Amino acid sequence: MKDIRILAIESSCDETAAAVVVNGREALSNVINSQIAVHTLYGGVVPEIASRAHIQNINPVIRAALDEAHMTLEDIDAVAVTYGPGLVGSLLVGVAEAKALAWATGKPLIGVHHIEGHIAANYIASKDLKPPFAALVVSGGHTHLVMVQDYDRFEIIGRTRDDAAGEAFDKVARAVGLGYPGGPKIDKEAKNGNPHAIEFPIAHIDGAPYDFSFSGIKSAVLNYLNEAKMKGETVNRADLVASFQQAVVTTLVSHSMQLVCERHLDKLVIAGGVSANSALRKAMKEACDEQGVAFYCPPLILCTDNAAMIGSAAYYEYCKGHFAGWDLNAVPNLKLGERA
Amino acid sequence: MKILAIESATESASCALTQDGKVVAEFTLQNKQTHSQTLLPMIDAMCAMTGTKPDELDAVAVSRGPGSFTGLRIGAATGKGIALPFETKMASVPTLYGMAFAIGPAADRLIVPLIDARRQHVYAAGYSAGKDGALTEELAECVISAQDLAARLQEAGKPVLLTGDGVKVVLPALEAAGIDVRVCPPALSYARAAGVALAAEQMAREGKLISSDEMAPEYLRLSQAERKRREAGNPAGKEA
Numbered sequence: 001m002k003d004i005r006i007l008a009i010e011s012s013c014d015e016t017a018a019a020v021v022v023n024g025r026e027a028l029s030n031v032i033n034s035q036i037a038v039h040t041l042y043g044g045v046v047p048e049i050a051s052r053a054h055i056q057n058i059n060p061v062i063r064a065a066l067d068e069a070h071m072t073l074e075d076i077d078a079v080a081v082t083y084g085p086g087l088v089g090s091l092l093v094g095v096a097e098a099k100a101l102a103w104a105t106g107k108p109l110i111g112v113h114h115i116e117g118h119i120a121a122n123y124i125a126s127k128d129l130k131p132p133f134a135a136l137v138v139s140g141g142h143t144h145l146v147m148v149q150d151y152d153r154f155e156i157i158g159r160t161r162d163d164a165a166g167e168a169f170d171k172v173a174r175a176v177g178l179g180y181p182g183g184p185k186i187d188k189e190a191k192n193g194n195p196h197a198i199e200f201p202i203a204h205i206d207g208a209p210y211d212f213s214f215s216g217i218k219s220a221v222l223n224y225l226n227e228a229k230m231k232g233e234t235v236n237r238a239d240l241v242a243s244f245q246q247a248v249v250t251t252l253v254s255h256s257m258q259l260v261c262e263r264h265l266d267k268l269v270i271a272g273g274v275s276a277n278s279a280l281r282k283a284m285k286e287a288c289d290e291q292g293v294a295f296y297c298p299p300l301i302l303c304t305d306n307a308a309m310i311g312s313a314a315y316y317e318y319c320k321g322h323f324a325g326w327d328l329n330a331v332p333n334l335k336l337g338e339r340a
Numbered sequence: 341m342k343i344l345a346i347e348s349a350t351e352s353a354s355c356a357l358t359q360d361g362k363v364v365a366e367f368t369l370q371n372k373q374t375h376s377q378t379l380l381p382m383i384d385a386m387c388a389m390t391g392t393k394p395d396e397l398d399a400v401a402v403s404r405g406p407g408s409f410t411g412l413r414i415g416a417a418t419g420k421g422i423a424l425p426f427e428t429k430m431a432s433v434p435t436l437y438g439m440a441f442a443i444g445p446a447a448d449r450l451i452v453p454l455i456d457a458r459r460q461h462v463y464a465a466g467y468s469a470g471k472d473g474a475l476t477e478e479l480a481e482c483v484i485s486a487q488d489l490a491a492r493l494q495e496a497g498k499p500v501l502l503t504g505d506g507v508k509v510v511l512p513a514l515e516a517a518g519i520d521v522r523v524c525p526p527a528l529s530y531a532r533a534a535g536v537a538l539a540a541e542q543m544a545r546e547g548k549l550i551s552s553d554e555m556a557p558e559y560l561r562l563s564q565a566e567r568k569r570r571e572a573g574n575p576a577g578k579e580a
Contacts, residue, residue, distance in 0.1 A: 046563060055417060
């Protein structure tokens, strides 16, 4: 069978990205223009600034992705784009550009769900990985425990009731003066701290054993800081963030392993920006090894937002004949498993 | 020269094809549907009906603002995507300039296109028409209050012809200032792609076409976050 080459575009948050992916498994290029430096000035992503940067960057990024893959648009079989969930202004830039490119070149258009993309990052990293498996998707905007039945069939088992895991990292990092982005800064600082120094509460939600809540842990950290300030005590920052991270990681691991055991699964996958966290990767691997479950996580470059993962997910849509029309719109709150 | 033009800066979503000054086709929608869903289907239908292929275009013209931030980006991204595959040149047409072209030369009147910029302000510019139909900018595009615009037009001392959805914001102040005002009827008074295409032809004659990489919206306003940062005494993000 002929190779299927997909040009993929991702602009759902603050990275403008494009990639060329072959047969869903091999990324010939993976170009990412990150705006972190700009948003750091504001302590987080500013949607209007992100949208303005996307429209500036998008054509050079697409050109670079084609050049690195040594391809022209003529070699491409389909154009894919993230159409949700995400920031609507950011999504719209990628969606409008991808639609116009596909139209002008006469190629089919594929709309991809951002979270399905994160899960698919593992198909690039691990060529042997096939559904079914359990997937934990954790990022600044998402915390989902998902049963991946097939390449295009997803069942959401658990989700966060309040903050996303990455959001909790960002808020705690800001509170202790580590700044933005919180995930990598806490990960680094925690290496110098004792993860058992402080016991933070782990939320359980009655009747929803797989759902998450991180606002309680975040509030407990803020209360701890306030109390110490009132008593005039100095806080050991490394211990504090190590203990916070430990509480979050413990919750993520225990929920994931509960699903794996209950459904007798032999594979667990993590994905999303927070899956770059070294403590989470280590704890999850240990838990999987203990249960004899195969553990998959993408390399760091495929954890954070990128277009290669979108090109991988798009390949399976291509194979099923799921194509989008020229009226494809951005859907900021798109549900997992939904099709436009 | 064959031009595909896109106008999505305001409530109207519009596309047009022109060939050497003739409007071959123009599709426009003015309702609440989002431009993201309507713009490319309109371009697709228009090109199918006229037998136009994207690689035949000499230029892709986009209304570059000011206007709705999101609308500008939908138009710009659509234009950039159509231009990229064939390295087609682009015209980054000031929206107010395109609106002036859409109503044509007005004898002895200063054409003042206006877009409602909210918060009691309008985006405004002023153009006078030469005998050859070319437009000369007399009032540079700006964000301006009704009172300040009235003062500027008084200073210019010419009768004016107003067009665009910003008319309602400034009309009382202009009339109160005793300016000789005429208003385009609503059927002529919206941003449309034919005006963008005709303005692009003028820009092509002046050697002002650019590459699709260079095409970017002109917002005339900072984002709210940048504005607040500046007011707090910090430089805007990109200058820091």
